[in-house]
Amino acid sequence: xxxxxxxxxxxxxxxxxxxATPTPYxxxxxxxxxxxxxxxxxxxxxxxxxxxxxxxxxxxxTVERYLLYRAAELTLQQGYDYFILSNRDTEKQSRTYASAxxxxxxxxxxxxxxxYYSPAWGWGAWGPYGDPFGxxxxxxTVDKYQAMAEIVMGKGPKPKDxxxxxxxxxxxxxxxxxxxxxxx
Numbered sequence: 087x088x089x090x091x092x093x094x095x096x097x098x099x100x101x102x103x104x105x106a107t108p109t110p111y112x113x114x115x116x117x118x119x120x121x122x123x124x125x126x127x128x129x130x131x132x133x134x135x136x137x138x139x140x141x142x143x144x145x146x147x148t149v150e151r152y153l154l155y156r157a158a159e160l161t162l163q164q165g166y167d168y169f170i171l172s173n174r175d176t177e178k179q180s181r182t183y184a185s186a187x188x189x190x191x192x193x194x195x196x197x198x199x200x201x202y203y204s205p206a207w208g209w210g211a212w213g214p215y216g217d218p219f220g221x222x223x224x225x226x227t228v229d230k231y232q233a234m235a236e237i238v239m240g241k242g243p244k245p246k247d248x249x250x251x252x253x254x255x256x257x258x259x260x261x262x263x264x265x266x267x268x269x270x
Contacts, residue, residue: 108144110268111152119181119230124156132239133172134160139232146231150176153233155265158257161239168244170251173236182227 114123114137122144126136138153153174161169203209244251 108148108266109140111155111265112268114139119179124152126156126160129236132164132166133236134239135234135236136160137232137234140230142228142230144231146176146178149231149233151261151264153235154252154257155261157235157237158252158254158261161237161254162258164239165241166239166254167241168251168253169237169239170245170248171235172238172250174234176231176233178229178231180227180229182225184225 109122112123114121114125116122121139122141124136124138126134128134134157136153136157138149138156140149140152157169157171161167201209240251244253
């Protein structure tokens with residue numbers, strides 16, 4: 087019996103740890119607020135809209151780095167040498183969730199409380215954990231980042247006078263070692 091409980095706790099811990107990792111570099115999965123990964127859409131022959139969405143533990147810096155890497159990778163895939171960021175933005179998306187705390191507070195199911203009697207209301211209870219009406223509510227806010235850019239691709243050496251121009255091969259070479267690919 088004890089081994090079964092330890093095994094169950096270990097599996098639960100591993101599953102929880104697996105959920106708390108930053109989004110790897112991969113094509114987009116999910117929909118809406120739950121979408122993670124990169125996506126791109128061709129606008130013209132040499133113009134694309136590129137985006138990367140992270141999960142709640144992916145930093146803004148990682149999301150922006152993965153966006154640049156995707157822009158460079160896409161540029162090379164399309165047979166071009168450089169890209170120009172014509173438009174770029176990073177958004178922070180937040181969602182707040184409220185749910186009943188199934189364990190009743192920081193002490194688990196048990197927590198201290200006091201019962202009292204009021205002639206107007208009858209018997210009631212009060213405890214330092216939870217709201218005054220006896221409901222324990224867990225409120226948490228989840229933040230995640232999405233970076234978007236519109237890129238224009240070109241052939242030949244990048245324009246030296248344009249600060250928004252990037253050599254695609256150089257970006258892939260420099261950022262490649264910092265990109266976390268999905269585990270297979």
